[in-house]
Amino acid sequence: MSLPTLGENRFTRPAVSTSRPSANLAGRAVRLSLDVPVAFDGPLAQHHKTIGRWAAAREAAAQQYSRVDARRHIERTFQAAVLEILEPIKLADLRVVVLVGDSALPPALAVICDSVGALDLEWIEKSNVLSQALAGPIAPVGWQAAAYKALTEALPAVLPIFGFEHLFEELSAYYWEGETDDVGATRALIEWQGQDPNEIDEEMLPSAVKARCPAWMHADNAAPLKHLPKGLCARIRRLRAAHKAVKDAGSDGGAWHFDFHVICEYVSDYEDSSTLPPMTLVPFEQFARELDDVGRIGMETRFMDCAGLCMLSDVDRIDAWFASLRLGAELLLAAQDLIETDPATECAR
DSSP, X not given: OOOOOOTTOOOOOOOOOOSSOEEEEESSOOOOOTTSOSSSOOOOXXXXXXXXXXXXXXXXXXXXXXXXXXXXXXXXXXXXXXXXXXXXXXXXXXXXXXXXXXXXXXXXXXXXXXXXXXXOOGGGGOOGGGGGGSSSOOOOHHHHHHHHHXXXXXXXXXXXXXXXXXXXXXXXXXXXXXXXXXXXXXXXXXXXXXXXXXXXXXGGSHHHHHHTSOGXXXXXXXXXXXXXXXXHHHHHHHHHHHHHHHHHHOSTXXXXXXXXXXXXXXXXXXGGSOOSOSEXXXXXXXXXXXXXXXXXXXXXXXXXXXXXXXXXXXXXXXXXXXXXXXXXXXXXXXXXXXXXXXXXXXXXX
16 A cells, blocks of 8 residues: 655654454555464464455355465455555555454454544645745635535544544643633633643633634535535535445444444453544644644554454455445545645636
């Protein structure tokens, strides 16, 4: 896969280990689980057997393999099918991990997001204040807000990503003891954190934080579709249709099904790490301090980077999993197209 970069708008974190063995059968690297021998012809583990039945059904004619060759063939077949779907996606760095399971849990497929930081929104973030320094026209705020609104509604269905409302909730707990207005926040800072009333930073009170949101972040500023240029309107419609398809398919058993408790059963490290997603739609330029503060636990341990987990109770679930993976990929490609295509430049041609 092609690995995207997020520029300087990234959090950093140390590598962590998971509590259960897993096999990265698709993604940036391939490695076998700890209980599957590589150097000698040992029995196939349950996850290889399950995926192996799926791989065998795809072959035109039955073939005989040694255990070692069977293991390699299963991994290559599965990896090729996954990468065919995920490779065009540059918006986020995704990989699929096969979780081995145990006597109580069947094997599972998890979609993991390795991207960390603020999503680069390209033309949506362009400011008219900087227009003299930027080449080309700047899209009106109404266009920017319409695109941003569509992204905030659709992307959380398939990506571990948070927006401003989630950030504000985190800030309320982190800074102001759950308060959400200036009066309550000031009282909390004085009574609970012992701050001198004369030394309270007014720029870090709720009203000031909210005031930092650019105009394009406000849904009320979004222009109706009928007032948008044809190309932009078509891309937003495509994103909405892809989002609806993911929702209509249902989450149970799909690639993007998220159940925190089930995920923790497979990877107990998540229980003691941050529940904050690793990606955000909040611009780093305006909220660098806030993002670093709420993301500190994730940077020190790990973020909730699992986009979805599907338990493989039987081989038939694999085809359904692939179908849902494709639906999510279409959503991400639609979002990618929306972000990458500047409607102001398009209209100026």
